[in-house]
Amino acid sequence: MSRSVAILGLGLIGGSLLRRLGAAGQPGYDADPETRDAARAAGFTVADTVAEAVRMADLVIVAVPLPAMPGLLAEVGKAARPGTLLTDMASVKGPVAELVAGPVRFVGGHPMAGTEKSGFAAADPQLFDGAVWVLCLEEETDLAGWLELAALVTSIGARVLPTTSEAHDAAVARISHLPHLLAAALTQVADEPLARSLAAGSFRDGTRVAGTRPELSTAMCRGNRNALRLALAEAVQKLTEAGEALDRDDLEPFFRAGYDLRSSWPVADTEPVTLDPTSATLRTELLALGGTGGWLTSVGNGSLEGRRPRP
Amino acid sequence: MSRSVAILGLGLIGGSLLRRLGAAGQPGYDADPETRDAARAAGFTVADTVAEAVRMADLVIVAVPLPAMPGLLAEVGKAARPGTLLTDMASVKGPVAELVAGPVRFVGGHPMAGTEKSGFAAADPQLFDGAVWVLCLEEETDLAGWLELAALVTSIGARVLPTTSEAHDAAVARISHLPHLLAAALTQVADEPLARSLAAGSFRDGTRVAGTRPELSTAMCRGNRNALRLALAEAVQKLTEAGEALDRDDLEPFFRAGYDLRSSWPVADTEPVTLDPTSATLRTELLALGGTGGWLTSVGNGSLEGRRPRP
Numbered sequence: 001m002s003r004s005v006a007i008l009g010l011g012l013i014g015g016s017l018l019r020r021l022g023a024a025g026q027p028g029y030d031a032d033p034e035t036r037d038a039a040r041a042a043g044f045t046v047a048d049t050v051a052e053a054v055r056m057a058d059l060v061i062v063a064v065p066l067p068a069m070p071g072l073l074a075e076v077g078k079a080a081r082p083g084t085l086l087t088d089m090a091s092v093k094g095p096v097a098e099l100v101a102g103p104v105r106f107v108g109g110h111p112m113a114g115t116e117k118s119g120f121a122a123a124d125p126q127l128f129d130g131a132v133w134v135l136c137l138e139e140e141t142d143l144a145g146w147l148e149l150a151a152l153v154t155s156i157g158a159r160v161l162p163t164t165s166e167a168h169d170a171a172v173a174r175i176s177h178l179p180h181l182l183a184a185a186l187t188q189v190a191d192e193p194l195a196r197s198l199a200a201g202s203f204r205d206g207t208r209v210a211g212t213r214p215e216l217s218t219a220m221c222r223g224n225r226n227a228l229r230l231a232l233a234e235a236v237q238k239l240t241e242a243g244e245a246l247d248r249d250d251l252e253p254f255f256r257a258g259y260d261l262r263s264s265w266p267v268a269d270t271e272p273v274t275l276d277p278t279s280a281t282l283r284t285e286l287l288a289l290g291g292t293g294g295w296l297t298s299v300g301n302g303s304l305e306g307r308r309p310r311p
Numbered sequence: 312m313s314r315s316v317a318i319l320g321l322g323l324i325g326g327s328l329l330r331r332l333g334a335a336g337q338p339g340y341d342a343d344p345e346t347r348d349a350a351r352a353a354g355f356t357v358a359d360t361v362a363e364a365v366r367m368a369d370l371v372i373v374a375v376p377l378p379a380m381p382g383l384l385a386e387v388g389k390a391a392r393p394g395t396l397l398t399d400m401a402s403v404k405g406p407v408a409e410l411v412a413g414p415v416r417f418v419g420g421h422p423m424a425g426t427e428k429s430g431f432a433a434a435d436p437q438l439f440d441g442a443v444w445v446l447c448l449e450e451e452t453d454l455a456g457w458l459e460l461a462a463l464v465t466s467i468g469a470r471v472l473p474t475t476s477e478a479h480d481a482a483v484a485r486i487s488h489l490p491h492l493l494a495a496a497l498t499q500v501a502d503e504p505l506a507r508s509l510a511a512g513s514f515r516d517g518t519r520v521a522g523t524r525p526e527l528s529t530a531m532c533r534g535n536r537n538a539l540r541l542a543l544a545e546a547v548q549k550l551t552e553a554g555e556a557l558d559r560d561d562l563e564p565f566f567r568a569g570y571d572l573r574s575s576w577p578v579a580d581t582e583p584v585t586l587d588p589t590s591a592t593l594r595t596e597l598l599a600l601g602g603t604g605g606w607l608t609s610v611g612n613g614s615l616e617g618r619r620p621r622p
Contacts, residue, residue, distance in 0.1 A: 112511040132509055167505055174501040175510040179517035182493050184569030185549035189542055190485040191572055193620060194478055197604035198443055199486040199576065200423040205516040206490035210573035214566035221562055231500055232554050236547055238496035243543050251532055255525035258495030261502055262521035265510065293508035309504060 005152075006057035008050060008072060010039050013089050013114060014063025015123030018044055020156050029053040031068065035120050042120075054079040059152070060104070062088040066219040070099050077102025085145045091172060092223035093136050093165030105145040108136035108165050110172070111158060118213060132295060133158040136165045137286055147277065151299040159295040159306075162286035173227035178235055180217045181228075183210040267293060267309045275304040316463075317368035319361060319383060321350050323425060324400050325374025326434030329355055331467050340364040342379065346431050353431075365390040370463070371415070373399040377530035381410050388413025396456045402483060403534035404447050404476035416456040419447035419476050421483070422469060429524060443606060444469040447476045448597055458588065462610040470608055470617075474601040484538035489546055491528045492539075494521040578604060578620045586615040 007018050010030040018028045018039065027045040029052075030036050036046045047053035054060050054076050064072050069090065076086065082103040090096050093108040100106045113131040133153045137146055150160045163171075187210045190199060209217075221228055238254075245251045273294055275285050286304075289295070294308025318329050321341040329339045329350065338356045340363075341347050347357045358364035365371050365387050375383050380401065387397065393414040401407050404419040411417045424442040444464045448457055461471045474482075498521045501510060520528075532539055549565075556562045584605055586596050600606070605619025 112509050114512065131511065134509065161505075161508060163505060168509070171503065171506040171509050174503070174506045175514040178500060179497060179513040180566070181550060181553050182497060182517060183513075183573075184566050185546050185553065186490060186493060187569040187572045187576075188549055189489060189545045192482065192485070193604035194472075194474060194602060195482040195485045196576055196578055197472060197606065197620070198423050198445065198479070198482050200442065201425065202490040202494075202520045203486040205519045206493060207569070207573050207576075208516045209513045210566075210569040212566075212570070214563050214570045217566040217570075218563040221557060222560060225557055225560075229554060229557065232550060232557075234500045235496050236550055236554075238499055239492060239543060239547055239550075242492050242496065243540060243547075246532060246536055246540065246543075249533060252525050252529040255491070255495050255521075255523075255528040258498040258518070258521040259523070259525045259528075261498045262494075262518050265498075265507055265518075267507055291505060293504035295508065309508070 003058040003148075004056055005059045005061060006047070006053040007061045007063060008053060008076070009062060009064035009068070010035050010046075010120045010123070011063065011065070012118050012120075012122045013111065013127075014061070015039070015120040016113075016125060016127040017061065017063065017089075017156075019123050019125035020128065027053050027056070030120070031064075031072075038120050050075040051079040054084070055081070057084065059085045059087070059149070061109075062086065062090075064090075065216055066090055066092065066095070066223050067215070069096055073099045074101055077104065080104050085148060087135070087149055090223075091176060091220050093134070093168045095223045097136070097138070097165055105142040107141055107146050107149050108134075108138075108168075109149065109153075110134040110168065111153075113158075118216070128153075128156055128158045131158045132161050134161050134163060134168050136168060137162045137283060137290075138164055143283060147299060150296055150304075154297055154299050159297055160299070161290050161293075161295045163290040164287070167291070169224050170227045170230075173224050173231040177221050177224055177228045178231045180209050180212065180221065181232060182235070183207045184217075186210070269310045270294075270307040271310045273306045273308050275306070277301065277304055314369040314459075315367055316370045316372060317358070317364040318372045318374060319364060319387070320373060320375035320379070321346050321357075321431045321434070322374065322376070323429050323431075323433045324422065324438070325372070326350070326431040327424075327436060327438035328372065328374065328400075328467075330434050330436035331439065338364050338367070341431070342375075342383075349431050361386040362390040365395070366392070368395065370396045370398070370460070372420075373397065373401075375401075376527055377401055377403065377406070377534050378526070380407055384410045385412055388415065391415050396459060398446070398460055401534075402487060402531050404445070404479045406534040408447070408449070408476055416453040418452055418457050418460050419445075419449075419479075420460065420464075421445040421479065422464075423487075424469075429527070439464075439467055439469045442469045443472050445472050445474055445479050447479060448473045448594060448601075449475055454594060458610060461607055461615075465608055465610050470606040471610070472601050472604075472606045473597040475598070478602070480535050481538045481541075484535050484542040488532050488535055488539045489542045491520050491523065491532065492543060493546070494518045495528070497521070580621045581605075581618040582621045584617045584619050586617070588612065588615055 296306040
């Protein structure tokens with residue numbers, strides 16, 4: 001990428017991306033002066049204001065927690081030059097899209113990478129290696145801008161999954177937000193001295209994300225309330241059925257269904273896909289690829305290469 | 312230990328113990344001829360029948376899955392010499408105690424160690440390093456036998472937690488069996504192509520134990536039905552409350568409660584405890600130690616040393 005990229009927000013996610021791209025001298029910005037100092041001390045170029053970072057950038061990547069998003073996107077909208085490509089890295093996509101302002105070309109993004117840690121100190125340039133990175137393709141999305149971003153994302157080793165913000169939010173409610181609710185509930189049900197001393201591997205893994213900062217989990221779930229409500233209701237229904245199956249001593253089908261699904265994840269049986277970037281129906285083809293759980297691995301001028309789960 | 316120890320069942324747990332004790336030439340046994348061959352090929356002494364293994368042993372350790380327990384404990388009861396010390400390593404303690412037969416001194420046991428893997432090939436002599444190992448102390452338990460076992464278990468680096476089978480079963484319902492139900496439910500709620508491709512760390516950890524063989528999870532939960540029913544009802548209640556909190560945009564206290572508990576686990580703030588093995592009230596003192604989540608780290612003739620969470 002010969003373009004100028006500004007990364008706003010240098011926590012775990014933005015900091016990791018800065019560390020990955022920073023060798024090319026791309027500037028960063030963070031609202032926290034200590035974080036700015038830490039990033040400068042680590043050798044990166046850091047602007048002192050949002051406007052300073054955004055003014056020079058062709059591509060602005062917003063990597064702040066959801067509560068900071070409204071204020072920051074308003075600032076970006078004021079400072080951005082017309083046509084500036086703007087993306088974000090937040091875990092919900094519908095609510096972020098509604099906040100975008102100014103003369104920008106916006107593409108919602110979400111790298112499926114992260115840990116329960118946070119902050120620039122935890123940033124890791126390898127965080128996105130092989131990770132799936134959602135780039136939202138809505139009816140109004142500028143396709144050329146989407147392809148530019150997809151080229152950047154695949155160039156750092158991530159896999160670009162094209163989908164809509166609505167489909168994204170429904171899926172992450174199930175695979176990310178619901179696990180946070182389950183982990184917090186499990187931790188509380190086990191709040192007893194003997195249980196806490198006996199707790200080992202299944203408790204450790206089942207509650208890991210309960211270690212996420214509560215304000216982040218809360219903001220994430222609040223931003224995806226409707227989809228999460230559905231996913232939670234399904235989980236409660238499954239658990240209620242499991243209780244009934246336990247009563248009639250017929251729990252094995254419940255565990256077998258989980259076992260079969262977990263044993264075949266992550267999806268390993270995939271087939272290659274090639275798309276023509278000049279196709280008149282490219283938008284539809286990309287969304288169809290994402291709908292099957294497929295992704296792009298390389299985005300060139302001549303062709304788009306990817307893989308999808310074998311049907 | 313100069314005593315002769317027989318380990319019956321050479322899967323992950325029994326095989327790991329054999330590998331840990333095997334250098335001392337302790338014999339093993341497994342119902343599966345291929346597992347016996349694998350253990351012999353790895354250099355261990357392996358008997359061809361239960362009776363052969365049990366006949367010579369002062370201590371018999373039963374490490375088979377729950378479904379195999381009734382038949383095996385009946386066989387052990389027939390072959391054991393009077394006074395033989397018998398323990399098991401199963402994940403529920405009440406139902407196993409009811410199956411014990413013959414002239415044995417029984418002490419129910421449960422090392423809190425394991426993975427979603429199974430089989431002798433996965434056995435690891437370091438599996439129990441630092442692990443909590445429950446040894447049940449009931450009114451009818453032979454205290455001398457309990458102390459002998461506690462000495463063996465602490466000698467291989469595990470921590471002995473004294474409790475009753477009833478308290479154990481209530482606790483593991485919360486920290487082990489409930490996580491298996493949550494993991495299986497989560498895996499099923501996320502059964503959708505896009506969700507499966509987006510799933511990353513929080514899904515991976517939250518569903519790890521869904522990879523346990525379904526017949527093992529089923530047997531484990533079946534054996535602890537009553538306690539698990541209670542724990543499951545509490546979890547469903549917590550999740551229902553979380554849904555209501557989400558509706559009224561007040562989810563942070565729910566996540567904060569989970570965060571505070573998870574951040575203070577595993578329990579790190581402990582204080583030393585010394586018990587006198589000749590105390591007339593030793594049984595009560597040991598159970599009080601376990602009730603606070605405390606454990607023994609060394610069992611000598613002169614004193615019992617341990618630690619407990621600081622109040």
